Amino acid sequence: MVAEIISIGDELLIGQVINTNASWMATQLNLIGIDVVQITVISDNKEAIKTSIDNAFKRADIIMMTGGLGPTNDDITKICLCEYFDSKLVFDESTYLRIEKLFAQRGFDVTALNRQQAEVPDKCKVIPNNNGTASGMWFEKNGKILISMPGVPFEMKTMVTNYIILQLKILNKVVIFHKTIHIQGIGESFLADLIKDWENQLPNNIKLAYLPQPGLIRLRLSAKGKTTDKLDVQVFTEIEKLRKIIPDLIFGYDDDTLEEVVGKLLTTKNMTVSTAESCTGGYLSHLITTIPGSSAYYKGSIIAYSNEVKMQILGVSDETLEKHGAVSNQTVKEMAVGVRNLLKTDYAIAVSGIAGPDGGSDEKPVGTIWIAVADKNGVVAEKFLHGEDRTRNIRKAALSALMLLRKVILQEC
């Protein structure tokens, strides 16, 4: 089975909104083995909607359509679909009750305009929307499927996850098992080189995808097969082989993030951490505190953006700064030890580097980052050389710092 996506909305055509809905849906379809052959973005225009459906049905079995289902006059998708599927609008009691409940929660009465939202084409199966007034609609005609959903990402995603994907999975009959592996601390081409023999020996039914992000690489293994195949066992066997090649670079799987993984490690061990940041300027603390409940293990940070703060608050000696500079093995070590003593935590991370664009030299070019982790046993430091882009350097330095903390914690286990 192949699918097409039709996104309806002027906000997409004037560039005001980026079409993240389409990529999200494409990803979900791919995960169940359905390829997307075209994505089309059009305006709320009858002619455009009908032509797009006609053309898409020439190529695809399934059309996933979003947008144009609001209660105002410019939302015409429902009327177009009635005409296209030779259907008429009927009042749907259960949809009305859902809308009424939604309004009651917010303390409003249902207006006449919103009452219309309970009218649905008689030839569709209604997909309930628990987060908004517009229902989803599932049409079938000549063995093809058209699914229409609201364009509000949260409403659309809930429908796709809780209903549509489950239905399409049954119809598509391909069984597919995915596992995403999260890697930090190596560039894409170096990783590719390191694991090429492993990649080449993968069974034919397992596909590998590289999904790089700044400072991180995700590898996705997708195994296709029949219901009787043990796809999960097959994938886990391959992951075990990979772990032997790059044991230190894998930090998590699927929805894991590095900040979450480190947070869980600290929680499990009932340990605390503090940070001292120079070039990352608060981004490391920000990453750690994006996790709800991080206050249980994170005590705080000294952002020492000037040398005075490094000396007066963190207790870095003026001799160290003078002899080795702020971006050095010695300075980050003193920063880490300093903040650990000051905030009385089990672990402490310190970062000092040159994020750029200015401040680089031949000896210490832009992208030079020193990271230290202190604990009760002492302090270790590592040097990293990232690129020229300030934003990426800050992100990569913070990720490298979390990765080093993870390593230190695990070595103690």
Next chain:
Amino acid sequence: MVAEIISIGDELLIGQVINTNASWMATQLNLIGIDVVQITVISDNKEAIKTSIDNAFKRADIIMMTGGLGPTNDDITKICLCEYFDSKLVFDESTYLRIEKLFAQRGFDVTALNRQQAEVPDKCKVIPNNNGTASGMWFEKNGKILISMPGVPFEMKTMVTNYIILQLKILNKVVIFHKTIHIQGIGESFLADLIKDWENQLPNNIKLAYLPQPGLIRLRLSAKGKTTDKLDVQVFTEIEKLRKIIPDLIFGYDDDTLEEVVGKLLTTKNMTVSTAESCTGGYLSHLITTIPGSSAYYKGSIIAYSNEVKMQILGVSDETLEKHGAVSNQTVKEMAVGVRNLLKTDYAIAVSGIAGPDGGSDEKPVGTIWIAVADKNGVVAEKFLHGEDRTRNIRKAALSALMLLRKVILQEC
């Protein structure tokens, strides 16, 4: 003139890459008065490429196409365009020299595969690409235009900005003048209500667009007219009227960011700032230090994620914390004064709040944020009530904090 965008690439159809290219191009076209009527995403497939061009030319005068111009076998756009425009590939000396120069900069020789990149269709105008090997191509046929560009965002954007938009502007003949106004500290519906009379009295040739982002609202005024019209004067007159209605909410124009505007104010006045953060957990410091050169005015921060740090380092009294709690007028004020004394800066900002999802109460629900700014004259504090989403609360709190600092600095001027 109306345009269509065709994006070629499997990475877009599997959802791996979000189609930011298309929205960026749509924005650029809109800014010169060209409407985009459809965006189509297709695979590197001859049939799909030709069909899409045929269909797009039925509706549009201009096609902007990206992707499929790499040197490998799966990149077939150039061959398709040759067939479509009945053209043949010829070796282009100037393109070759450009590629050679590009490779020399990176210390490589030009390979045979990359030499092919210097072959261009004889019926197109070549658009030089200074950042990559694939040239842009400008075709014209029956009064219609097709422009093909590489899909690498940086390469495409340079071509569009430096060449394509300038050419299309001349052809389109519509004169258009835009000004974007940046607003912080009010919700969209409240703002709309406040300025509705102003909006209703705008001249017919000036269009207003709301471009909201979390914690910020951008208003874009677009004036269309003839070359002889003084569109800029017309727009500035309207902005002056708006400034009288919301004098405290506008912080910048066009490409300004709040962190940059505050940084420039501090630089101009030769003043320094420090921060003390609780709920924002480093995000405020991160925002400030995204600006290159911020070390000139930013000294650092104490991220006091625990009450011990608030007391022991910032000097918040245990009595204050006990009586009023960490999220209170009294505590943020003591935090601001504390960090100002500690880091010896002219200004200091402190933030304490409940980012969520936990920690809220009836008296202080999730989203309650206190912000204080201290200077030589004393300390002021303000309370904000944001929403339920942790990430948005952190972002909004940091923006509100910068806005309060801006207000304090400006009042002293």
